[in-house]
Amino acid sequence: MAAKSLQEQLLGAGLVNKKKANKLKAEKLQHKQKVKNGKATAQDDSERQLELKKQREEKAEKDRQLNLEKQKELEKKAIQGQIRQMIVQNKITKQNGDIAYHFTDEKKVKKLYVNQAMHDDLTKGRLAIAKLDSGYELIPEPVALKIIERDEQYILVCNSRTERVEDEEDPYADFQIPDDLMW
Template structure:
């Protein structure tokens, strides 16, 4: 039995010139495959896989760099906060008045002088926790620290003007602010 090429030549479907041209093309492709110069599908897939791996590595590197950058920024902010606390700490005067506040769901008590107690209650001072110690700082500094890192600020009272009801039967009887029980 003759090859398909010979059968096509006998039938007159393909002429001798066309058959030789196809044979030459086959030989060239075999030589390219043998020499490794042919970009076939396997080669394209390998290149695509390498490109995908490069892109994944670049994305992972970007993520790691962002995480490192965030950590550096956080460390810088914490350093700024500690510096602000050190420079602006109000010397605490021990006194007889207890000021109660919460720290990590626990009620704590701090004894202050009458003036400091009043300033802290009225919001002129803020109470912060720094390195397991409680410190008092002016309101402006406490607000700046609260914007940067709210976990430092334990107490920062704000004055609120109470809205009075028109129908309040006790509107004529104001409660004094300095009332001590």
């Protein structure tokens, strides 16, 4: 007894008619022909190429965003280095004084002992107080203004830059606070 193909068995059982069997056979031959000529893979490759292109574009965009973040971080570090250098080069040596000059640093009141001449310069805006690491340095007002242009958090006191904001409901608005008030 000869072995029957699956197609012949399906025809014998009545599950498939002769027309449908011929159609499937023709599609199978066409597929073999496409594979032989390389056309079947070309269609699959084009879809794959589109997907790969999309992935490359997404990766390029992500890399560009990371590079921008790194560049901003480097610029920030460069500015911090410039500010640090400006403070170190222009700091005024503190002379031991007996007058306490009070100022705020992060909502805390701090004091710096200075002599009378430095105290006068601080109140008139000729000197400024800059924060360097955990200490405080006196620097000339023009240098402080240059530092403020880059990052104002380093300058704690610069009286030439303070702007008076008038509050209409302030009951003490008529009473001016003297610049040399010591508290």
